[in-house]
Amino acid sequence: MVGTLIDHALIKRSNAAARADLDDDFGSLGGRLARRDIDIEAITAKVQRFGVAIPTWGVGTGGTRFARFPGPGEPRNVFEKLEDCAVIQQLVRATPTVSPHFPWDRVDDYDALLETAGSLGLGFDAVNSNTFQDQPGQALSYKFGSLTHTDKAVREQAVAHNIECIEIGRRLGSKAITVWIADGSNFPGQQSHGRAFERYLDSLSGIYDALPDDWRVFLEHKLFEPAFYATVISDWGSSFLAATTLGPKANCLVDLGHHAPTVNIEQIVSRLIHARKLAGFHFNDSKYGDDDLDAGAINPFQLFLVFHELVTAELEQRPGFEPAYMMDQSHNVTDPIESLMTSAMAIQRAHAQALMVDRARLQALQDSNDALLALETMKRAYETDVGPILAMARLRAGGAADPLAVYRDSRYRALKDEERPQKASLGGGIV
Ligand code: AFD
Ligand code: MN
Numbered sequence: 001m002v003g004t005l006i007d008h009a010l011i012k013r014s015n016a017a018a019r020a021d022l023d024d025d026f027g028s029l030g031g032r033l034a035r036r037d038i039d040i041e042a043i044t045a046k047v048q049r050f051g052v053a054i055p056t057w058g059v060g061t062g063g064t065r066f067a068r069f070p071g072p073g074e075p076r077n078v079f080e081k082l083e084d085c086a087v088i089q090q091l092v093r094a095t096p097t098v099s100p101h102f103p104w105d106r107v108d109d110y111d112a113l114l115e116t117a118g119s120l121g122l123g124f125d126a127v128n129s130n131t132f133q134d135q136p137g138q139a140l141s142y143k144f145g146s147l148t149h150t151d152k153a154v155r156e157q158a159v160a161h162n163i164e165c166i167e168i169g170r171r172l173g174s175k176a177i178t179v180w181i182a183d184g185s186n187f188p189g190q191q192s193h194g195r196a197f198e199r200y201l202d203s204l205s206g207i208y209d210a211l212p213d214d215w216r217v218f219l220e221h222k223l224f225e226p227a228f229y230a231t232v233i234s235d236w237g238s239s240f241l242a243a244t245t246l247g248p249k250a251n252c253l254v255d256l257g258h259h260a261p262t263v264n265i266e267q268i269v270s271r272l273i274h275a276r277k278l279a280g281f282h283f284n285d286s287k288y289g290d291d292d293l294d295a296g297a298i299n300p301f302q303l304f305l306v307f308h309e310l311v312t313a314e315l316e317q318r319p320g321f322e323p324a325y326m327m328d329q330s331h332n333v334t335d336p337i338e339s340l341m342t343s344a345m346a347i348q349r350a351h352a353q354a355l356m357v358d359r360a361r362l363q364a365l366q367d368s369n370d371a372l373l374a375l376e377t378m379k380r381a382y383e384t385d386v387g388p389i390l391a392m393a394r395l396r397a398g399g400a401a402d403p404l405a406v407y408r409d410s411r412y413r414a415l416k417d418e419e420r421p422q423k424a425s426l427g428g429g430i431v
């Protein structure tokens with residue numbers, strides 16, 4: 001049963017109180033941008049059109065391999081997850097879609113799920129399969145791998161699960177499946193690098209063949225964890241090789257947390273755009289590894305540089321450029337709704353900053369090898385406070401100028417805590 005979201009009157013009141021200051025800030029920023037030949041209205045319209053999907057697994061408390069500390073009023077099933085996603089969208093207006101994960105989000109009636117999402121104003125982005133855990137009653141174990149397992153029967157089971165996800169996704173209006181596998185090895189010699197990759201390609205071709213014409217498969221690489229010596233799809237090279245071997249419907253998904261700490265991710269993004277193989281993103285932030293921290297929390301400049309590549313590709317109308325934007329975060333010490341709202345806004349911010357880059361000037365500076373002014377041109381965009389643009393975009397789209405304040409005032413979490421008595425142990429897991 002879908003409950004009520006945030007009281008509209010609360011949003012209206014809060015926006016009314018913020019309006020005069022916002023108009024002022026927006027007006028003065030508009031004037032300053034006009035001197036740089038930037039039309040604030042055009043930027044605001046682009047910000048309004050931008051959307052990033054919420055992962056259904058992100059609205060519950062995540063956890064580390066040490067412990068999980070559940071928060072109050074957590075969603076207990078996918079219907080309640082949708083409700084929380086709808087609150088985020090109601091206030092922020094940048095998250096119109098949801099990316100579900102199966103079997104975690106399995107239900108008996110997908111028409112009801114679709115209808116609920118629709119009534120909440122939400123659609124579905126890429127579906128995610130899960131062959132990194134054994135499910136109750138599952139015939140064969142994934143302890144030693146799934147799509148790359150040495151035993152063909154295990155591989156077939158994993159392929160069948162992915163095909164089931166595609167079937168579910170079709171009913172939900174999704175157009176892509178993201179495949180991340182935990183397969184790999186913990187010790188040198190444990191596994192043949194070559195044969196494991198060949199088994200991956202063989203399994204993936206089974207999934208690929210099951211894709212409807214207008215579907216794509218997103219291959220997600222990750223350099224380590226849970227395999228600590230080698231993962232089968234460890235980097236964008238392996239991902240790209242697999243995607244190229246499989247065909248045009250296979251693309252490479254970049255999860256920002258899935259690279260070694262010093263890797264230049266924005267350059268990888270540029271290469272994938274060039275090759276028409278960029279599937280999209282799992283946004284998050286990290287300091288050490290796959291930390292799954294809130295987007296923009298650790299390295300907002302990197303996020304900006306990634307968006308610089310994306311905006312450039314869009315302006316240049318690069319063929320095959322149609323990335324899916326999704327978040328993939330694990331919230332351990334914050335209210336997941338608050339984290340997802342502020343993360344969506346951090347992503348929007350990076351996008352808006354990237355829209356401010358004077359690309360004609362940058363290219364001229366690059367061509368004349370003026371390293372210093374080229375950096376300054378980037379910094380000028382990055383250092384622009386685009387806050388008023390984001391707030392105005394939210395306001396015009398019917399959201400809240402200050403989503404966090406409205407959310408806290410609403411006492412949504414406390415109300416859900418009463419409405420959603422928790423079972424002793426929740427499903428889901430460490431993602
Ligand atoms: C794990 C993986 C990967 C994947 C997510 C959902 O590291 O990021 O996208 O689970 O399957 O976090
Ligand atoms: Mn991911």
Ligand code: MN
Pocket residue numbers: 222255257258290292328431
């Ligand atoms: Mn991850």
